[in-house]
Amino acid sequence: MDAIKGFIDLFADPRLFFTISVVALVLIVWKREAWASNSWGWGMMVFLAIFFAFGLTDENFNKIITKPDNVPIVALIFLLVFFTWYSVREGVRNDQRIAAGKEPIEKEEEDRVWTWPDLVYTELIAMVVCMVILIVWSIGLEAPIEQPANNANTPNPSKAPWYFLGLQEMLVYYDPWLAGVVLPSLIIVGLMAIPYVDKNPKGNGYYTFVERKAEIVIFLFGFIILWNSLIVLGTFLRGPNWNFFGPFEYWDVHKLEALTSVQLSDYIWVRGLGMALPENPLVRESFGILLTLVYVFVLPVALAKKGLSRYYEKLGPTRFYVTVTLFLAMLSLPVKMLLRWLFNLKYVVSIPEYFFNI
Amino acid sequence: MADTKTIEPKAPALVRAWDWITETQIWTSIFRHTAPINDRNRVLVMLSNVFLHMHPVRLRKSGVRLRYTWCMGGISFFLFLVLTFTGLLLMFYYRPTLEYAYSDIVGLREHVPLGIMREMHRWGAHAMVITVWLHMFRVFMTGSYKPPREFNWNVGVIMLVLTLLLSFTGYLLPWDQLAIWAITVGSNMARATPFLGHEGPGFQLMRLGDVQLVHAADDARFALLGGTLVGEGALLRFYVLHCVALPLVIGFLMAVHFWRVRKDGGISGPL
Ligand code: HEM
Numbered sequence: 001m002d003a004i005k006g007f008i009d010l011f012a013d014p015r016l017f018f019t020i021s022v023v024a025l026v027l028i029v030w031k032r033e034a035w036a037s038n039s040w041g042w043g044m045m046v047f048l049a050i051f052f053a054f055g056l057t058d059e060n061f062n063k064i065i066t067k068p069d070n071v072p073i074v075a076l077i078f079l080l081v082f083f084t085w086y087s088v089r090e091g092v093r094n095d096q097r098i099a100a101g102k103e104p105i106e107k108e109e110e111d112r113v114w115t116w117p118d119l120v121y122t123e124l125i126a127m128v129v130c131m132v133i134l135i136v137w138s139i140g141l142e143a144p145i146e147q148p149a150n151n152a153n154t155p156n157p158s159k160a161p162w163y164f165l166g167l168q169e170m171l172v173y174y175d176p177w178l179a180g181v182v183l184p185s186l187i188i189v190g191l192m193a194i195p196y197v198d199k200n201p202k203g204n205g206y207y208t209f210v211e212r213k214a215e216i217v218i219f220l221f222g223f224i225i226l227w228n229s230l231i232v233l234g235t236f237l238r239g240p241n242w243n244f245f246g247p248f249e250y251w252d253v254h255k256l257e258a259l260t261s262v263q264l265s266d267y268i269w270v271r272g273l274g275m276a277l278p279e280n281p282l283v284r285e286s287f288g289i290l291l292t293l294v295y296v297f298v299l300p301v302a303l304a305k306k307g308l309s310r311y312y313e314k315l316g317p318t319r320f321y322v323t324v325t326l327f328l329a330m331l332s333l334p335v336k337m338l339l340r341w342l343f344n345l346k347y348v349v350s351i352p353e354y355f356f357n358i
Numbered sequence: 359m360a361d362t363k364t365i366e367p368k369a370p371a372l373v374r375a376w377d378w379i380t381e382t383q384i385w386t387s388i389f390r391h392t393a394p395i396n397d398r399n400r401v402l403v404m405l406s407n408v409f410l411h412m413h414p415v416r417l418r419k420s421g422v423r424l425r426y427t428w429c430m431g432g433i434s435f436f437l438f439l440v441l442t443f444t445g446l447l448l449m450f451y452y453r454p455t456l457e458y459a460y461s462d463i464v465g466l467r468e469h470v471p472l473g474i475m476r477e478m479h480r481w482g483a484h485a486m487v488i489t490v491w492l493h494m495f496r497v498f499m500t501g502s503y504k505p506p507r508e509f510n511w512n513v514g515v516i517m518l519v520l521t522l523l524l525s526f527t528g529y530l531l532p533w534d535q536l537a538i539w540a541i542t543v544g545s546n547m548a549r550a551t552p553f554l555g556h557e558g559p560g561f562q563l564m565r566l567g568d569v570q571l572v573h574a575a576d577d578a579r580f581a582l583l584g585g586t587l588v589g590e591g592a593l594l595r596f597y598v599l600h601c602v603a604l605p606l607v608i609g610f611l612m613a614v615h616f617w618r619v620r621k622d623g624g625i626s627g628p629l
Contacts, residue, residue, distance in 0.1 A: 083428070083496070109418065115417060126432060131440075134485065137477070143480040149533045167547075176549065181550060191494075191518075205504075
């Protein structure tokens with residue numbers, strides 16, 4: 001038992017957890033025809049059920065998932081896996097039909113039905129079912145109320161509400177002005193931009209994968225991996241001092257994590273050139289600033305010329321640059337994660353005097 | 359033979375009672391036509407009932423199927439209604455002041471036998487966040503944001519943000535450790551707002567002559583909390599936002615959202 005638990009704890013390490021999520025997504029997309037089978041869909045549900053049932057038997061794991069405010073996240077995990085499976089499956093089915101020269105299922109269901117009774121009854125049943133679920137849930141699980149608020153007594157860990165834990169997890173890699181302000185704003189802008197930058201006329205009003213490959217992969221990466229899996233990570237696997245803890249691990253306040261973090265300027269001046277750090281912050285950080293400028297301004301242009309020129313032609317300059325800029329902003333998170341994991345790199349640009357760290 | 363009359367069998371009592379009720383002036387004043395058992399009435403019921411009229415009279419078959427919509431938009435709306443109702447009940451018990459907030463919540467638990475309004479409100483709110491995400495997920499996967507529905511997708515994104523803000527502001531109200539520290543962690547980010555937060559890049563630039571405009575008691579976080587820490591000001595601010603401002607705005611946007619679903623040609627489908 002303990003061996004199994006230790007093994008699972010190992011995989012929950014943020015680096016592995018994230019990598020495994022990405023690999024899983026790649027596999028789902030690549031081997032989607034296999035993933036679309038019923039045995040995968042229901043198999044995943046059963047697997048998750050067994051996993052959490054097993055988790056309940058463990059003292060530490062139990063504490064995390066039965067914390068009242070965490071219960072919805074357990075539900076979220078099931079729902080997300082289910083609907084990822086389901087929407088990919090429906091896409092695959094339509095793709096197979098289209099490949100066979102037929103129309104998507106939705107086209108066959110084009111005929112009109114009466115709202116009364118077809119829709120009204122469905123709605124009624126849905127309402128009753130939801131009400132029943134909500135009432136049972138409310139009777140079974142009491143809403144939490146802890147000690148009265150006390151500004152002098154900081155709990156450890158202090159966590160934001162669960163739906164913001166992805167953002168809080170970003171704080172590990174980015175300073176608050178990016179993780180808490182700029183990137184969330186870009187998420188909103190990015191979502192809003194989707195219908196205007198996506199010029200692909202296909203796949204409007206039916207499930208498909210083949211006709212919208214790039215769009216779907218990017219969305220799944222952002223929504224499932226960057227948003228939701230980081231929420232799961234932040235909720236279940238981050239304990240005191242925001243240290244990482246495996247699901248079966250005891251939340252030890254005194255757990256020490258070796259933190260060696262190095263700035264890019266250290267790498268360049270001290271280790272690379274064997275010099276002392278220059279006094280002037282602009283000189284000191286010149287490499288980092290240059291790198292950032294290249295990432296934000298030069299890389300999109302380079303991609304338009306080479307690599308993504310196909311999209312450049314399709315989308316035209318405005319759409320292309322908006323898309324690529326937003327996409328690179330999204331990608332900057334995993335890039336920063338990798339830099340941290342591989343090189344212990346903390347900041348690319350570090351000017352704490354002006355609260356300007358990237 | 360003398361004429362014999364056939365006696366029609368009498369309808370069962372319940373049916374007769376029903377017939378009688380539905381013929382009274384009261385009933386006919388409420389429902390202007392008989393039950394939607396024929397096509398004419400199926401049209402009429404959608405046109406004459408204010409709650410149903412947001413629906414079309416007929417719609418594509420794929421649109422009513424759970425397979426296509428997962429019913430997630432509808433469930434989000436339903437949860438919003440449940441939350442409005444349970445929230446209203448909670449407002450009868452809860453006073454947003456440092457003195458009473460916590461004890462009112464504790465009192466709610468201790469003095470209301472079998473009370474589950476707080477539970478329904480809290481779990482309903484968590485559930486709504488999830489259903490709104492899943493709704494967005496399905497709208498994306500069916501490509502339903504594509505023309506002509508771009509605008510409605512944007513209305514949706516704003517409602518998504520509002521849903522999160524509603525949840526966030528509500529989280530503070532029980533005024534326990536869980537509440538204030540979650541809000542503290544969340545609102546600390548505002549300190550780092552570029553130019554407008556007192557620990558944000560470039561705040562030093564915000565000055566008039568010698569006067570520093572942005573400092574701890576005058577920055578984005580202060581505006582959010584009505585103070586330098588999560589205290590009385592924040593509680594009142596969050597209460598008003600949570601119970602009045604945000605629900606009004608999101609309710610208004612829902613009206614726009616549903617209207618646009620209709621005007622954009624109903625639930626999407628292949629062209
Ligand atoms: C506050 C939460 C929301 C409510 C109550 C809501 C409600 C609804 C309802 C009832 C529908 C009808 C079809 C269905 O149920 O799927 C719908 C459709 C739609 N929603 Fe939402 N919605 C919400 C949030 C969002 C969000 C976050 C987005 C996207 C970012 C969005 C985008 C759309 C679009 C584009 C349609 C048209 C879909 C189609 O024609 O297939 N909505 N919404």
